[in-house]
Amino acid sequence: MARDANKPTGIKEIAKALGVSIGTVDRALHSRPGINPMTRAKVLKMAQTMGYQPNLAARFLKSQRQLAISVLLPVEIACFFDALRDGIREAATPFGPPVHVEFRSYPRLGEGDVEFFEEALNDGAQGMIIAPGEPTAMKPLIRKAARRNVPVVCVATDAPKTERLTAITACPYTNGAIVGELLCRTIHVPGTLGVVTGSLATEDHADKLEGFRASVQTLGPRLRIATVIQAHDDESLAYSETKALLAATPDLRGIYVSTANSPPVLQAVEESNRAGSIAVITTDLFPALVPLIRSGRVLATVHQRPLAQGRLAFRALYRFLMEGICPVPKIRVAPHIVMSSNLDLFLDRMPLDVEEQAGFGVEPIWSSIIGG
Amino acid sequence: MARDANKPTGIKEIAKALGVSIGTVDRALHSRPGINPMTRAKVLKMAQTMGYQPNLAARFLKSQRQLAISVLLPVEIACFFDALRDGIREAATPFGPPVHVEFRSYPRLGEGDVEFFEEALNDGAQGMIIAPGEPTAMKPLIRKAARRNVPVVCVATDAPKTERLTAITACPYTNGAIVGELLCRTIHVPGTLGVVTGSLATEDHADKLEGFRASVQTLGPRLRIATVIQAHDDESLAYSETKALLAATPDLRGIYVSTANSPPVLQAVEESNRAGSIAVITTDLFPALVPLIRSGRVLATVHQRPLAQGRLAFRALYRFLMEGICPVPKIRVAPHIVMSSNLDLFLDRMPLDVEEQAGFGVEPIWSSIIGG
């Protein structure tokens, strides 16, 4: 790794080669006003041929330009959004102080984000990362930011038809589709499938359902999708509706819970004493699910990889702001399928008291494979 | 984001607060020789209380210290190792020129890496990333590097009982275990499972088999594991042995190919006309597999996430060298399960001519679900 003898060309070398001053070179490179177009062209060409690459360290050092990035995320579903924040932090650390990330948190999706958005904008944020719980409410704000040239990146959920720079999501369609495929492969008897979601008005939830439908249609000719329960993140509603579904559907073979609101659903299934003949696939990974996955009560859960989403969100924003690189309009993260045999690999980042949660009982239900 | 009025404490602030010179502070912070232990302690405490964080930009700017990192990886199985290199590159870019990564490539795992290792070491590499195909051959070299204080990170495969800094792998045990779980969930009739691996002398391959065994034992009481074919990455051997396995095992229901050497196996299965009743799970993702996954001939493939492995390898090495942070002894990446419904999300990084590969025929075999 012989230390490069011919050190990389700097602004100074270009100046010397052209017999001009470094000030002039700087003006040319940054298309600053007050420079003769001829000189400018010459400098640019020379920079090109000499293979000039700016030294980022030096740039940051002098210009003190603190890239101010504001991150607006809810507290709610801490397991998910804490990891998201960690991902952003992790991606930002290498850049050190020149990049300043500020986190603002509001109670839950769609509650109070609007006020914070205004605040961040007025405080001089140069880029933002948000999770637009209610896209319609956010739309005018994103527009406002766009007019001020402040790029906005959406994570976890998108705000379609807005001027957001890009959106990072755990591809909801695929999310639903993979669940459909798993259920179809697992259930070998004719029967009915249930779906518990949040609200079909939310794009993410609707897409998941669509993916699920498509996949079941292709792969599970003997399975039909019954009710779609919209629980609006309400625990008791999810519980009572699942109870009703169980009562009304004797041939229920599988349930897909497409939000993190799965505990009440699992509670209802457990109480029905039909856990052994109903395959449940949930969404997200949090402590309460761990023992249920281990014991087989939950066949699998779809992990939406908040850490990766955070990392990607920051990267997209950074590269746009600093390098002028425009990201693709939608960045999709492949969700992880977590089952009992790979569960342990996902627990590192979880609270340590994970194992102490109640799991309805300890006997595993491995033996009762559906339709076996 | 009110621009911090009280700007972050620098070496200068500490010096002023203590009434010493910045030189002294520098000596203290870097435990350089020639400083009064008392002064040193005072400076350190002050730095602590003032929350000093070094400005990396400035540090690199002056010290011109090019962190020289050498990466030794094979060309073979380009899909995997190219992605691995990309992951390293990607993680290294943010740091710019001060970090110099040099790639050296040799034909295949275990062939020629030793020479390159010596070379890199003599060229002054300050850190290395390797894939030790033959750990025993590598062992003395890793020791030599360790004696020179050059940390070595293993990636893709480990060199156990050596002084390597850490190893990043797609947890082989889990790899096998998840395949076992998927097969047990999918196959609902009694029968036999086959395994095609490389060589059980390779730790990675042995671990995969162990995970697979454990999982089948727990979840598949009616399935037994028959032959374990060691194909040593030889295509024709894999083909002929699979042929023999098929002939000898009329109740064969599933095959687990734990290396990238799956095409000949799939060829043999296809020729037997039993594709519809045998579930095949493969390893890694490459163009030839794509149409086979789409059509259902391959139930799933285990993606070992080379990109993520590369990223993590670089991070571990960087943090050790620059921040003195010692990584955990083994870093495990959760492998991805790729099935037909999430396949598309993994194709971004693949060659574009992916779809043109032969797929034995076009008719999907969705309908023939095993044991349905």
Next chain:
DNA sequence: TTGAAAGCGGTACCAC
């Protein structure tokens, strides 16, 4: 054992 000062490669702001 310590202090002082010269850069590293840019940027920003003078003066011409």
Next chain:
DNA sequence: GTGGTACCGCTTTCAA
């Protein structure tokens, strides 16, 4: 329009 130069925060060297 252009050239000169004082910094940014840290490392390094030399002098005290």
